[in-house]
Amino acid sequence: xxxxxxxxxxxxxxxxxxxxxxxxxxxxxxxxxxxxxxxxxxxxxxxxxxxxxxxxxxxxxxxxxxxxxxxxxxxxxxxxxxxxxxxxxxxxxxxxxxxxxxxxxxxxxxxxxxxxxxxxxxxxxxxxxxxxxxxxxxxxxxxxxxxxxxxxxxxxxxxxxxxxxxxxxxxxxxxxxxxxxxxxxxxxxxxxxxxxxxxxxxxxxxxxxxxxxxxxxxxxxxxxxxxxxxxxxxxxxxxxxxxxxxxxxxxxxxxxxxxxxxxxxxxxxxxxxxxxxxxxxxxxxxxxxxxxxxxxxxxxxxxxxxxxxxxxxxxxxxxxxxxxxxxxxxxxxxxxxxxxxxxxxxxxxxxxxxxxxxxxxxxxxxxxxxxxxxxxxxxxxxxxxxxxxxxxxxxxxxxxxxxxxxxxxxx
Numbered sequence: 076x077x078x079x080x081x082x083x084x085x086x087x088x089x090x091x092x093x094x095x096x097x098x099x100x101x102x103x104x105x106x107x108x109x110x111x112x113x114x115x116x117x118x119x120x121x122x123x124x125x126x127x128x129x130x131x132x133x134x135x136x137x138x139x140x141x142x143x144x145x146x147x148x149x150x151x152x153x154x155x156x157x158x159x160x161x162x163x164x165x166x167x168x169x170x171x172x173x174x175x176x177x178x179x180x181x182x183x184x185x186x187x188x189x190x191x192x193x194x195x196x197x198x199x200x201x202x203x204x205x206x207x208x209x210x211x212x213x214x215x216x217x218x219x220x221x222x223x224x225x226x227x228x229x230x231x232x233x234x235x236x237x238x239x240x241x242x243x244x245x246x247x248x249x250x251x252x253x254x255x256x257x258x259x260x261x262x263x264x265x266x267x268x269x270x271x272x273x274x275x276x277x278x279x280x281x282x283x284x285x286x287x288x289x290x291x292x293x294x295x296x297x298x299x300x301x302x303x304x305x306x307x308x309x310x311x312x313x314x315x316x317x318x319x320x321x322x323x324x325x326x327x328x329x330x331x332x333x334x335x336x337x338x339x340x341x342x343x344x345x346x347x348x349x350x351x352x353x354x355x356x357x358x359x360x361x362x363x364x365x366x367x368x369x370x371x372x373x374x375x376x377x378x379x380x381x382x383x384x385x386x387x388x389x390x391x392x393x394x395x396x397x398x399x400x401x402x403x404x405x406x407x408x409x410x411x412x413x414x415x416x417x418x419x420x421x422x423x424x425x426x427x428x429x430x431x432x433x434x435x436x437x438x439x440x441x442x443x444x445x446x447x448x449x450x451x452x453x454x455x456x457x458x459x460x461x462x463x464x465x466x467x468x469x470x471x472x473x474x475x476x477x478x479x480x481x482x483x484x485x486x
Contacts, residue, residue, distance in 0.1 A: 098304030
C-alpha cells in the first residue's frame, strides 16, 4: 500500500469507540447509518447486522423519540446475541438531552453520541441542553461527535458573523462567512464540551455540507485550526452515480491531503435498494487510494471493438461476485488476502501485460483471436484455459492461490 495516510496524515487526537480507534495513527474508519425506524427493533437489527457484515465499523441509528430510545438497549442485546459487536452511535436532534436523561439504558447501550450544535437547543436553553448531553457523555464515558451541518447551522452565530462582516472594511462574500460560521460552531462547541469535563480524546468533529468545493474548503479550515479527529462526508451526496462521484471527489481530495479520520458515503438509496452500498463505496474509495485494503481488487478492461464478445465482462462480474460471497470465509481463515490483485482482460493488446502486473490475471480471446485464455500467476504464464467453463476454472485457480499464499501451508 502507499504511504499516504501515515506519513502525510494530519495529526489528530485518537478516540476509542468501544475498541474502534478513530484518529491518532489509526486507519481511516468506515461508518454508515440505518434508515429504519429505530423503534422497529427487528428491522433495525437486520440492517445494522447487514451494514456490519458489509464492513461498516460504526453504525449510527436515529434516536428521535421515546420509542426509539427505549428500543436501543434491545437492539444492542439482539446484536450481541448474534455476535455482531459493531459500536452503535446515537443520532440526536432537538430533544437528545431529554432522551438520554429519561432513558439511561439507551445512554449506556450506545457507544457514541452525535450532537448537532445547530439544534441542540435555542436561545437561553441551548447552553443548558448542550451541557446536559455532554455531562451525560462524561458520566457514561462515551465519545461524542459534534456534527455541524449547514442545513441546520446555528442561526444566531451566523447572523452575528454576517453583521460583523457587513461592518468590515473588506467584507467577504456570504458563502465565505457561512464557511467560517460552520467552523466556529464546531470549535466553540468542542471547547465548551471540554470545559464541561469531556476529555479531548472523547471528541470528534464534523462539518458537513452538500457541495464538493464547500466541503473541501470547510474541512481545510477546520483541520488547520484544531487537532480533533474529523469525520468526513457530504451531508446529502445524492442518488446513484451522482452520489458516488460527488463523495469520491470530495473525500479523495481531503484524504490525499491527510485530512479525515472516519468517513461515511451518504448515498440516497433506490426505493428498496441495498443500504450496504454506501459501505462498499466507502471501502472502494479507501482501497483505490491505497489507504486501506478490504478485499481483492479486480482490474478489468472497458472493452472496445476488439472485444465484441461479452465473455470477459461476464467473467469479471462473476469473479467480483465470487469474491464478495467468499469474503466472510476468507476473513476467518487468511491474513493479508485483501491485498490480492486480479486482472480479467479482454484481448491480446493489453491483456497479457496487465495480467503480468497482477497476482493472477487472465487474458481472454478478443474478436478473431484464438479461443484460448492464458493465465498469469505472479507475473509468469502458468497455464492456458479453454472450454465453456472458464469462470469455474479461474475461480478454482484463485481459491488455490489464496490457500497456498495466505493459508497455514503458505505461512
